[in-house]
Amino acid sequence: MNNIRVFLVDDHPVVRAGLRAMLGDLEGITVVAEAADGGAALAGLARLHTLGEPADVVLMDLQMGAGMDGVTATGRIKAGEAGEPPPPVLILTTYDSDADILAAVEAGASGYMLKDAPPEQIRQAVLSAAAGGTALAPEVAARLMGRIRNPEPALSAREVQLLGLLATGMGNRAIAKQLFISEATVKTHLVHIYGKLGVDNRTAAIAVAAQRRIIRRP
Amino acid sequence: MNNIRVFLVDDHPVVRAGLRAMLGDLEGITVVAEAADGGAALAGLARLHTLGEPADVVLMDLQMGAGMDGVTATGRIKAGEAGEPPPPVLILTTYDSDADILAAVEAGASGYMLKDAPPEQIRQAVLSAAAGGTALAPEVAARLMGRIRNPEPALSAREVQLLGLLATGMGNRAIAKQLFISEATVKTHLVHIYGKLGVDNRTAAIAVAAQRRIIRRP
DNA sequence: GGCGGAATCAACCTTTTGGTTGATCGCAGG
DNA sequence: CCTGCGATCAACCAAAAGGTTGATTCCGCC
Known part of the structure; x- marks a missing residue:
């Protein structure tokens, strides 16, 4: 059937x-x-x-x-x-x-x-x-x-993932351990994220990301 | 009936x-x-x-x-x-x-x-x-x-106000200017907030506050 | 096959936060 | 009236985050 x-x-x-x-x-x-x-x-x-x-x-x-x-x-x-x-x-x-x-x-x-x-x-x-x-x-x-149409700088999947952890309040070290990468790499990603979101610190990044629905608010 | x-x-x-x-x-x-x-x-x-x-x-x-x-x-x-x-x-x-x-x-x-x-x-x-x-x-x-057994420490109105600004991504200096207080006072408030929320950095404070609906993220 | 972007890491430095101690002022409640 | 608490500020030190430069690897794409 x-x-x-x-x-x-x-x-x-x-x-x-x-x-x-x-x-x-x-x-x-x-x-x-x-x-x-x-x-x-x-x-x-x-x-x-x-x-x-x-x-x-x-x-x-x-x-x-x-x-x-x-x-x-x-x-x-x-x-x-x-x-x-x-x-x-x-x-x-x-x-x-x-x-x-x-x-x-x-x-x-x-x-x-x-x-x-x-x-x-x-x-x-x-x-x-x-x-x-x-x-x-x-x-x-x-x-x-x-997202495709807009020239809004697209975040890579990795960067979005990082943002998610960022929003939980984790520090760079904790994020690094969680993702099995070094703290240096976390910082590099963050710099990129800040640049793309037009922001210069993590809290602002979370605020913008939440507003643009890039991450979800729990 | x-x-x-x-x-x-x-x-x-x-x-x-x-x-x-x-x-x-x-x-x-x-x-x-x-x-x-x-x-x-x-x-x-x-x-x-x-x-x-x-x-x-x-x-x-x-x-x-x-x-x-x-x-x-x-x-x-x-x-x-x-x-x-x-x-x-x-x-x-x-x-x-x-x-x-x-x-x-x-x-x-x-x-x-x-x-x-x-x-x-x-x-x-x-x-x-x-x-x-x-x-x-x-x-x-x-x-x-x-909650009745061990009531969570209540945030003062001022502290909630600070949390609100915190969530927008403002730095301590910006918050101080916005509220017409010194940076030192902002830091003092933050220490109190961290203590009451059981947290040790601003992003985690935002996460907890948002989760407990102390602040609201639109 | 080379080019560019993403991801990874290191070293270095500056700025911002976090944590502590201590102090003053004003107001509400016992 | 005195005690407690919230709000305010200062100085200081340690830790974390931010910023820069540079380098490597691995992709996919022209």
């Missing part, structure tokens, strides 16, 4: 119920399983796989940190089962900071939707992902477009 | 669908209306009231800023319609910062639940609120208990 089998991953029972109600009523889509965190998700995906009825799409909430691992781990399933492509991962989150989007895309997500999206948009995204395509929320797409 | 009439307020269609599915199936509870923001909520509540079938409970998401106004505004309905008690407002949110909880309780919310709560807990909270009682999520209750 031509039914799209969806796996829900979200730590909020309310959200899972909402997605179930929203997607389950639709022709051609079936919610086959759910999980509340990344670990349970991987276990569930493996179980479905051994049962011979793998999920077609993983719809996953992007929680800080834990969610991202889920994406990469899902991608790694492929490595173990050569020939079997891993199910596309569709990110569904509340925030739309550049850092999150870049991290998700880099980790191999095939879509990035916002939770305040209308139901039809989410359905379309699921269908698109299942068909092997990609799906970006209009807001997200607009952000990326503007 | 003895049916509890619930009004849903949440800007996420997904969450609304989830709550509808979760509460609607339950005996004695009916979701009578929904709104995506505070303004629509007030309009909807007024409309239901004039129709003679007012809502018994308002289940409201707490978004930064806008949500809180909704609670106070809902409370103000009472003022206009003397004798008619306003429906109890049950807060349902993702975060559980002290500032949010206190603000909600102070604004007159009769409950504070987290979105990752199990369905049964949310149902109980609705029933409790409808009966005129209060409902706090266990995590929230624990937080408040701990």
